[in-house]
Amino acid sequence: MRLVKASKTSDLDVNGALHAICSTGRGRCWHCDRKLPAVEEAISAGWYVQRVDGQRVASIILVCPKCRRKRADSNRKQLLRNLSPSACDAVQ
Numbered sequence: 072m073r074l075v076k077a078s079k080t081s082d083l084d085v086n087g088a089l090h091a092i093c094s095t096g097r098g099r100c101w102h103c104d105r106k107l108p109a110v111e112e113a114i115s116a117g118w119y120v121q122r123v124d125g126q127r128v129a130s131i132i133l134v135c136p137k138c139r140r141k142r143a144d145s146n147r148k149q150l151l152r153n154l155s156p157s158a159c160d161a162v163q
């Protein structure tokens with residue numbers, strides 16, 4: 072198994088990172104602590120790897136398919152709220 076090569080661009084190789092994390096056997100969802108399954112399963116299920124830029128170092132977090140969907144939903148709601156604040160004040 073090859074290790075992920077550091078890339079010059081900031082693009083993250085999700086599959087490569089999943090492989091690397093799976094090989095450590097310690098991958099868990101950053102949000103719900105769900106254990107990362109075998110790499111083929113993780114990729115087909117939609118596990119996602121996200122780069123988070125910290126103050127000094129960038130770290131990589133794992134997001135399971137469930138939390139990924141949940142986050143996408145809440146981001147969309149947030150966006151809608153920001154786009155149309157008056158909709159929230161509408162009298163029923």
Ligand SMILES: [Zn+2]
Nearest residue numbers: 100103135138
């Ligand atoms: Zn999760």
